[in-house]
Amino acid sequence: MDLEMTEVAFFNGTGNCCSDMGTLFKSELMSRCQLYLPPEAAYNCVAELGELGLAQFVDLNPDVSAFQRQFVGEVKRCEEMERTLRYVETEIVKEKVGIADESETSIPAPAPREMVELEASLTTMENNLREVNINYVALRKNHLELSELKNMLRKTEVFLSENQLNLQELDENTRLLDDASEREKDIEDQAYSSMKFNITGGVIDRARLLAFERMLWRVSKGNVFLKVAEIDEQMEDPGSGDVLNKAVFIIFFQGEALRSRVKKICEGFHASVYPCPDSGVERREMLCGVDTRLSDLSTVLTQTTEHRHRLLVAAAATLRSSYVKVRKMKAVYHVLNMFSQRDGGRVLIGEAWLPTADIPDIRAAVNTGAQTAGATIPPTIEKVHTTEQHPTFNRTNKYTGGFQSLVDAYGVNTYREVNPSVYTIATFPFLFAVMFGDAGHGAIMLTATLWMIIKEKSLESKRNISEIFNIFFGGRYIVFLMSIFSIYTGLIYNDIFSKSFNIFGSHWSSKQMSFVATNSTPLSLGMSYMLDPKDNNSYHSEPYPFGVDPVWQSATNKIGFLNTYKMKISLIFGVIHMSFGVMLSLWNKISKKLYHQIFLEFIPQIVFLLGIFGYLVTMIFIKWVMYGANKADPFSEHCAPNLLITFINMMLMKKADVDIKMDKCHTSLNYEIDMYPGQQELQKMLLLIGVLMVPIMLLGKPLFIMYRRRQARARYDSLRDELLEPQQEEGGPVEEDFGEIMINQGIHTIEYVLGSVSHTASYLRLWALSLAHAQLSEVLWSMVMRIALASFKGYAGAIALYLIFAFWCMLTISILCLMEGLSAFLHTLRLHWVEFQSKFYEGAGYLFMPFSFRESLKQAAEDDKEVLKTIAK
Amino acid sequence: MPLCGQKSSVCCAVLSVWGGIQLGITGALIYTGSPAFIEDIPLAENANWSPQEWETNLHAGYQQSALNCWIAALLYLVTFCVSTHQYWANYNTGDQFKATQF
Numbered sequence: 001m002d003l004e005m006t007e008v009a010f011f012n013g014t015g016n017c018c019s020d021m022g023t024l025f026k027s028e029l030m031s032r033c034q035l036y037l038p039p040e041a042a043y044n045c046v047a048e049l050g051e052l053g054l055a056q057f058v059d060l061n062p063d064v065s066a067f068q069r070q071f072v073g074e075v076k077r078c079e080e081m082e083r084t085l086r087y088v089e090t091e092i093v094k095e096k097v098g099i100a101d102e103s104e105t106s107i108p109a110p111a112p113r114e115m116v117e118l119e120a121s122l123t124t125m126e127n128n129l130r131e132v133n134i135n136y137v138a139l140r141k142n143h144l145e146l147s148e149l150k151n152m153l154r155k156t157e158v159f160l161s162e163n164q165l166n167l168q169e170l171d172e173n174t175r176l177l178d179d180a181s182e183r184e185k186d187i188e189d190q191a192y193s194s195m196k197f198n199i200t201g202g203v204i205d206r207a208r209l210l211a212f213e214r215m216l217w218r219v220s221k222g223n224v225f226l227k228v229a230e231i232d233e234q235m236e237d238p239g240s241g242d243v244l245n246k247a248v249f250i251i252f253f254q255g256e257a258l259r260s261r262v263k264k265i266c267e268g269f270h271a272s273v274y275p276c277p278d279s280g281v282e283r284r285e286m287l288c289g290v291d292t293r294l295s296d297l298s299t300v301l302t303q304t305t306e307h308r309h310r311l312l313v314a315a316a317a318t319l320r321s322s323y324v325k326v327r328k329m330k331a332v333y334h335v336l337n338m339f340s341q342r343d344g345g346r347v348l349i350g351e352a353w354l355p356t357a358d359i360p361d362i363r364a365a366v367n368t369g370a371q372t373a374g375a376t377i378p379p380t381i382e383k384v385h386t387t388e389q390h391p392t393f394n395r396t397n398k399y400t401g402g403f404q405s406l407v408d409a410y411g412v413n414t415y416r417e418v419n420p421s422v423y424t425i426a427t428f429p430f431l432f433a434v435m436f437g438d439a440g441h442g443a444i445m446l447t448a449t450l451w452m453i454i455k456e457k458s459l460e461s462k463r464n465i466s467e468i469f470n471i472f473f474g475g476r477y478i479v480f481l482m483s484i485f486s487i488y489t490g491l492i493y494n495d496i497f498s499k500s501f502n503i504f505g506s507h508w509s510s511k512q513m514s515f516v517a518t519n520s521t522p523l524s525l526g527m528s529y530m531l532d533p534k535d536n537n538s539y540h541s542e543p544y545p546f547g548v549d550p551v552w553q554s555a556t557n558k559i560g561f562l563n564t565y566k567m568k569i570s571l572i573f574g575v576i577h578m579s580f581g582v583m584l585s586l587w588n589k590i591s592k593k594l595y596h597q598i599f600l601e602f603i604p605q606i607v608f609l610l611g612i613f614g615y616l617v618t619m620i621f622i623k624w625v626m627y628g629a630n631k632a633d634p635f636s637e638h639c640a641p642n643l644l645i646t647f648i649n650m651m652l653m654k655k656a657d658v659d660i661k662m663d664k665c666h667t668s669l670n671y672e673i674d675m676y677p678g679q680q681e682l683q684k685m686l687l688l689i690g691v692l693m694v695p696i697m698l699l700g701k702p703l704f705i706m707y708r709r710r711q712a713r714a715r716y717d718s719l720r721d722e723l724l725e726p727q728q729e730e731g732g733p734v735e736e737d738f739g740e741i742m743i744n745q746g747i748h749t750i751e752y753v754l755g756s757v758s759h760t761a762s763y764l765r766l767w768a769l770s771l772a773h774a775q776l777s778e779v780l781w782s783m784v785m786r787i788a789l790a791s792f793k794g795y796a797g798a799i800a801l802y803l804i805f806a807f808w809c810m811l812t813i814s815i816l817c818l819m820e821g822l823s824a825f826l827h828t829l830r831l832h833w834v835e836f837q838s839k840f841y842e843g844a845g846y847l848f849m850p851f852s853f854r855e856s857l858k859q860a861a862e863d864d865k866e867v868l869k870t871i872a873k
Numbered sequence: 874m875p876l877c878g879q880k881s882s883v884c885c886a887v888l889s890v891w892g893g894i895q896l897g898i899t900g901a902l903i904y905t906g907s908p909a910f911i912e913d914i915p916l917a918e919n920a921n922w923s924p925q926e927w928e929t930n931l932h933a934g935y936q937q938s939a940l941n942c943w944i945a946a947l948l949y950l951v952t953f954c955v956s957t958h959q960y961w962a963n964y965n966t967g968d969q970f971k972a973t974q975f
Contacts, residue, residue: 499909525911525918553909782912789913789938797915797937798944805892805945
């Protein structure tokens with residue numbers, strides 16, 4: 001739900017119709033209101049306000065800790081539910097089930113009674129999942145044991161059957177295996193029993209095998225025989241899912257003493273020992289039993305997995321909506337915790353900052369909430385007077401939001417101060433374009449931003465956008481305007497990928513050009529010829545209709561010509577921008593009703609700026625208009641005075657040096673080159689006025705304040721004498737404050753005066769960056785494309801062009817569009833923040849952060865992304 | 874079927890469109906003998922030619938460059954077709970892959 005930029009004239013309950021409309025010019029009127037809500041309706045009312053997103057609640061219980069607040073129980077329950085949801089989400093993500101994305105704004109905050117149902121369903125879901133998981137792990141463990149047993153039986157079968165074959169021919173007495181039934185028979189025959197071997201079989205980690213063998217050897221003093229076979233089948237650890245490599249071992253030993261030692265060693269090495277029956281028949285029976293049990297277990301396992309999957313799919317269907325409900329509930333309870341209870345719990349009182357223009361909407365929302373809850377007492381909103389600083393609320397939409405955030409990044413504008421972002425919408429792209437100035441690169445930027453704007457909706461709803469792309473996407477309207485303006489300045493500079501377009505026919509012609517070749521100087525590329533603009537055959541006496549004449553791209557003095565042009569327009573734009581800033585400070589002073597400051601600050605400032613730098617700009621225009629190559633002396637081109645020298649001489653009150661070459665250019669009897677009669681006198685007067693303005697700026701305001709205070713004190717003193725009340729306060733502090741005022745004013749004055757010189761020069765970056773951009777672009781063409789076009793013979797050039805063009809494209813986008821674009825963006829931003837805003841901006845406000853579900857859900861989604869990143873690892 | 878991923882095929886397609894258009898226009902401008910491209914044509918430097926030889930060589934150079942531009946533009950058209958085809962191939966197998974996963 002976009003908050004459209006509306007012009008609301010308010011005829012609301014306050015009864016006065018203000019001429020202030022809700023625009024971007026100033027921040028909105030805010031009022032601090034108290035809300036009286038009946039407790040049963042409080043939840044619904046706050047939920048409605050959350051949907052509306054226009055109220056910033058003030059914490060009325062700042063001293064109360066989080067655990068002592070009224071609704072802490074409900075908040076805890078909500079957090080418990082969120083934890084459950086997060087657990088379920090982790091399981092769903094592990095299982096790679098897709099989660100349905102629901103549109104989050106359509107789900108309203110649930111009523112408090114729904115919370116119990118939600119809690120119950122979430123707890124059952126969690127318990128089911130945990131149970132299933134535990135069972136699954138236990139089943140896997142069982143499965144692992146059985147597979148180990150199976151493997152062991154198989155391998156030992158191989159070992160022992162070899163021995164069995166030999167045993168057929170052997171005597172009973174020399175049978176190797178110690179049969180338990182035989183033991184009773186041979187109980188007298190102790191000697192024989194000690195000859196028979198016992199076996200212990202089991203499974204051990206392959207990694208521990210070597211140490212195991214060594215240990216056995218040492219402990220038994222070499223009296224055991226270990227046979228090992230590796231298990232090829234891959235097995236998974238049931239808990240962690242790691243892959244296990246195990247090996248089957250079988251130990252042959254004699255005597256009972258070794259049995260216990262072997263058993264201890266097996267336990268020490270975490271080898272799982274399985275009973276290995278001695279006779280082959282028993283072993284085979286056991287193997288069959290194990291096989292059947294394994295197949296049963298596999299069936300159970302698959303069924304468990306399917307059941308778990310079904311549970312997760314069912315959970316995934318409602319996961320997002322449950323998240324939204326729980327989060328909205330939690331947000332409402334957090335806000336309710338900020339309310340204070342009075343009147344024995346019969347009414348909840350909260351305080352909030354509301355935009356005055358939206359109070360009717362807010363009233364309606366609160367009433368709707370009360371109606372839904374069925375409260376009998378209607379809630380009330382009452383304005384409260386406060387001296388705290390009001391928050392700044394600028395109503396923006398998706399187009400103006402970007403510019404507002406650019407301004408806010410430097411400092412949020414003070415309440416009801418002039419908002420510079422309106423003007424930034426026009427000046428920012430313009431100053432950027434003056435520095436960027438290439439129609440081709442502007443066209444590339446335009447296509448990129450048009451794609452982003454057209455695909456706005458689908459790109460916004462994507463969840464996994466990278467940070468950098470998000471930054472560009474957020475500023476897409478700014479970049480769109482920047483690219484359009486760049487195309488315009490590119491056409492003015494006549495620069496498209498470093499080439500110029502000849503649309504109207506160049507106004508310089510080469511009819512006069514003739515190259516004469518002699519034997520000593522043959523014709524070659526690179527010879528130059530000078531075209532004189534005085535000559536009618538070389539220059540049609542009128543300039544090219546739009547932009548720079550295309551002939552300049554072939555001129556060797558192109559840079560010299562364009563430099564003076566770009567420097568002069570940079571200064572013109574700079575002085576206009578800065579004077580505009582000073583004008584805006586006038587508006588600030590009028591709205592704050594500080595009329596004395598208009599005469600003591602604004603007028604001196606503007607007179608100083610315009611008198612000195614405005615005069616420089618006027619001189620630029622005079623020189624452009626009055627002097628020309630086709631004019632006769634003293635207005636010909638070599639008589640045109642150097643403006644920089646003229647300006648310096650004006651400041652230093654110096655006389656110009658005598659120059660014999662400029663003999664014909666003098667218009668007066670002295671040796672000055674005057675552009676108009678009376679120039680020297682005017683300059684002296686302007687300098688004097690400018691210098692006089694400085695002490696007014698420095699001392700005006702402090703003296704005025706001192707005068708006012710003296711008046712006030714005189715009045716107060718006379719009053720005090722009448723009332724006979726002893727009070728001694730103002731003596732000390734006033735004097736100190738006065739010192740501070742003087743210092744502050746001194747700082748401001750120095751900043752302004754020195755700043756006007758340095759900031760004016762700072763605008764020359766407009767020239768510097770556009771020169772750099774043009775040169776980079778030209779170098780790129782001549783170093784990259786020219787190789788493809790000019791250095792290959794014949795049709796090999798086509799293949800070279802195909803490959804080199806791709807390379808040229810990459811370099812154009814990365815260096816010229818991205819790097820230069822970011823650089824020009826940064827410089828424009830600096831020009832706005834420092835040179836423009838320092839003339840009028842206070843920037844000491846704080847932003848209006850309303851309680852809005854949309855914002856809190858967005859914030860929660862960001863946190864979710866962070867959590868998911870850690871899970872995915 | 875797919876030789877390159879989906880993102881690189883989109884990248885190549887965009888590049889090919891840009892190349893096709895720009896090289897086409899540049900070729901046309903060079904063909905008409907625009908003086909902006911005087912240094913972009915293959916021409917031997919410091920050759921001792923008479924003015925007539927200069928003229929013929931200049932024209933030949935312009936023609937050569939223009940033809941090269943157009944051939945490269947055609948090559949980019951082919952690249953565009955290939956990369957669009959790659960994009961479709963990726964699109965189809967991509968969907969299939971998603972369907973069998975779970």
